[in-house]
Amino acid sequence: MGQEIELKLVLSKDDIPQFRQHEVFSRYSSGSSTWSLSNRYFDTVDQALTQAGTALRIRCQGNKFIQTVKAGGSNIAGLHQRTEHEWLLEHDALDLSMIPSGLIPEHVNPAEIRQQFATDFERECWLLQLEDGTEVEVVLDQGEVKAGHQRDPICEVELELKRGQVSALFELARQLGGDIPLVPSDISKAERGYRLINNVTGACAKVPVVNADDTVEAAFAALLGFELESLQRQWEAFHFSQNWTHLYSFRSTLGNIRTHFLLFKDILPRPCLEIPLATLGWLEDKFNPMLNWWPACYALSRQANDPPRTASEALQQTKARHALEQLQALEQQPEFGSRLLSLSVWLHGQQWRDHYDDDMHQRARIAISESILEPLRHQCAALHLSECGGNASYWLERQPMVQGLNHLCRTLEGMLGCELTHMRNELNHIEDNLVELNAMDVVSRLGDWLQRLSFEEKQSVNSWARTQPVVMRNLNVLAQKLANGI
Known part of the structure; x- marks a missing residue:
């Protein structure tokens, strides 16, 4: 059993050569290794495992077959932390008898577990030994998720913490994304598979449960984490579906974050908000010109270059093409991913505490229901x-x-x-x-x-x-x- 702590980033295939040449690999790694991975994911027809927060798969790597159960854990603003259990199999077939009691929910009937989807990809791996003793595994995965005749391409980077502090993952991601467009992602490969078989976009993040006796600070952190997760999911949902309403939701989420900063200003010293507010302003300046015409772009991004049937459709397509050009230019800017990442860094580092005095510490500990x-x-x-x-x-x-x-x-x-x-x-x-x-x-x-x-x-x-x-x-x-x- 192990605790998996990783940060996932999405990149374009066109940027892979530049990514491989990044200086962090020559400085902190002795080289990379590449191999093929095939994974089969299992669940019941009614998806009882994933609904219980459990993932079950068999991974084929060369002549080895590894059965894995992932369960529990958390996912906050792109940082994934889950408990991972693995067993080496003799054959490419599930052996549920190896799984200890409690890992598979009691209400799940093992006889009903079947393969649901699969992933096939090439993995290139670097093991980085950083100067402070931190050890991070960096992997580049390229391939696809397969569910029946449906396919979803995989092109992503994972930074997994092997030894050291979580802050090192964010710092490494910041270095990698300084010159290369890398965007934080909240969607796992397993979720991509469920997205295909359920014909959904996966845009909705799980709303946090805020209890009456939670402190103001804990409630703020949970709510902000939800909004940052929503940003990443809305961006990913647009790329998966090409539905412009997800970008409109992205802009609305930026407004929600501003509202949170106002409502919780009693525990947020003004100097600590300079970076996140500047980031929100930068993102709004980029998205507002595109989305001013979002009704004209809605459902047209796939057909923006098709011959128009009417004059009114021709005008709509002109607006859609212009918005798409702006969007493509934004995607090619490394600063876009860096800005999104900076919000996650701010949250995970609890950087508002850097400016706390005794009075603010006291206000932060008040129950949310009272304030x-x-x-x-x-x-x-x-x-x-x-x-x-x-x-x-x-x-x-x-x-x-x-x-x-x-x-x-x-x-x-x-x-x-x-x-x-x-x-x-x-x-x-x-x-x-x-x-x-x-x-x-x-x-x-x-x-x-x-x-x-x-x-x-x-x-x-x-x-x-x-x-x-x-x-x-x-x-x-x-x-x-x-x-x-x-």
Whole structure:
């Protein structure tokens, strides 16, 4: 039995030659070894093992067959920590009798366990001996996940800590990603397989359970870890599905993180926020120009270069191609992955503590249930929604904060119950209306597109757009209800 601690990064095939030539390998390693690996993953038809957080596989490496069970552990902002059990097999067949009681959940019937999918890839491995005695295994995997006729390519780097501190993994990832586009990834090979057989994108991270007696600091760390995991999953989901709504969710998650920083500002000294806030600003500056036209890009990224069927579709495709060009340029910047990684480094290093005094230490230890309601009420009031009136731009400026507050209320409602219900209900209605108002704003800037619509289509769009005053009237009513409730 061993504890597996690893950091996963995704890279482009075009960047592999440069990756192999990175100076860390010549400085800290005597060379690399390469071999082929085939893995078969097993579960019941209803996937009882993965639902219980357990992975079961057989790995074929040359003439060796290794049965592995991975269970428990954690996954926070891209850092995977799991318990791993291995047994050497004589043949390429499961031998469940070798697995101690308790590793396979009791409710799972061993007779129902069958192969679900497989992975085949080439692994190139370097063992790095760093100057401080830290030992890290770096592997480059290239191949594919196979489930029936479906395939998902593998091109990723794993940094596994063999000896030393976790901080060394992040520092090594930072060095590797300084000149090469490496993006932190939260998706394991096993999850890629389940994604194929279940026909899902895997964009949703598991919402953390925040208990009433958790400290403010523990709750903040859990919530931020969830948001960083969501960022990585949304980015990966877009690449898997080419569905632009995942990038829109990515931008919304950036807003959620900003909201967390505001709500937990009593335990976050201002100097400690300089790096994460600069990172959020950089990412927003990159994504906002692309996503201003996201309705035109939605579901078009796969067909952006196909011959258009109508004039309106031609305009949409032009917008989609332009956004895709911006996205490709972003992917080629090493700074993108480095920025995402810096947020994980900040969280795992608890860098806000570097500026703590006794008073902040004390506030950080207060129970979350005793301290979160007042900041939520304060931020709702600070939106000044009642001052927006009939000005659409004022309303839209507040959309990211409304989304962030609503998101946090949904997460914490199970802990605080009815105390948050009114606030969440009103924020939810406001957010729905802001989404519609935002769509109207986008359409109002598509003058050329509107002119190319058929008469019936144009009438339908104009009729919908004329309801904007109704939407803003609804928003003003909801804003008053929210104000009365807080």
